[in-house]
Amino acid sequence: MDDLTWTLKQLCRRNRDGSFATQADRQRSLTLMARQLRDAGFNQMQARSLKGKHVDALLSQWQAQGLSTGTLKNRLSHLRWWAEKIGKGGLLPADNRQLGIPERQYSTNQSKAQTLDERLDTIRDPYVKMSLRLQAAFGLRRQECIKFQPTWADRGDHIALKGSWTKGGKPRSVPITTPQQRAVLDVARTLARAGSLIPAHKSYIQQQHVYDGQCKAAGLSNMHGLRHQYAQARYEALTGWQAPAAGGPTARDLTPAQRQIDAQARQIISHELGHERPQIVTLYVGR
Known part of the structure; x- marks a missing residue:
């Protein structure tokens, strides 16, 4: 194990922020970064060696790979965590747009909802x-x-x-x-x-x-779609009309009173799904 990978593992062990799953995701991401930096020619690094040129090298690799905005944001959050833990939080701007990373687009009216069918019986x-x-x-x-x-x-x-x-x-x-x-x-x-x-x-x-x-x-894949179905059902129960992703009216079709009901429903669903930002609910119910 090279010095960078080792010292990053030690950094993770000393700073156990978040749930076990969050910690595991962070360590996997940082281990990947260590390998990518080594592949880019940075062979004598330790965790505290992080500099702007290393950030630029990682960003260049990620963007060349055509990673999604969501994946880029997740990796940048882990990179920021690394920088902050070694006292170099200023290496990365707080706004991803300054790094050429666009805002994630949450607006979609394509339903990803799934329901349990007879395949459940084969489990x-x-x-x-x-x-x-x-x-x-x-x-x-x-x-x-x-x-x-x-x-x-x-x-x-x-x-x-x-x-x-x-x-x-x-x-x-x-x-x-x-x-x-x-x-x-x-x-x-x-x-x-x-x-x-x-x-x-x-x-x-x-x-x-x-x-x-x-x-x-059983032929069941992407069961995250069950959360989409739950969100759409809750939206209909809370508003009285179907979610846009399920064929219901879009935001432009709603009256001012309905828009207020829509906003309240999204806030409730956001909490029930465990999201802090109501705009993410758009991924589940549409806009």
């Missing part, structure tokens, strides 16, 4: 099947629906999600608004009892592999 692992049903019922992320502890989470009129289950380590709640949600939660409680949807003899990573393998074998 053999009862914990994976239950995770998928919870994912669909409450708009959960994969990590959340696997780590989910039904008995602990069930608060009667809502479910509570621990920070250790969620992206970014931020706890949140999701309301129980339909009989179908209550029914799914009751079945989950019976299956998991006082535990989670990770079998007692498995770790989270092992169960994640089971989840991925079972979904692939």
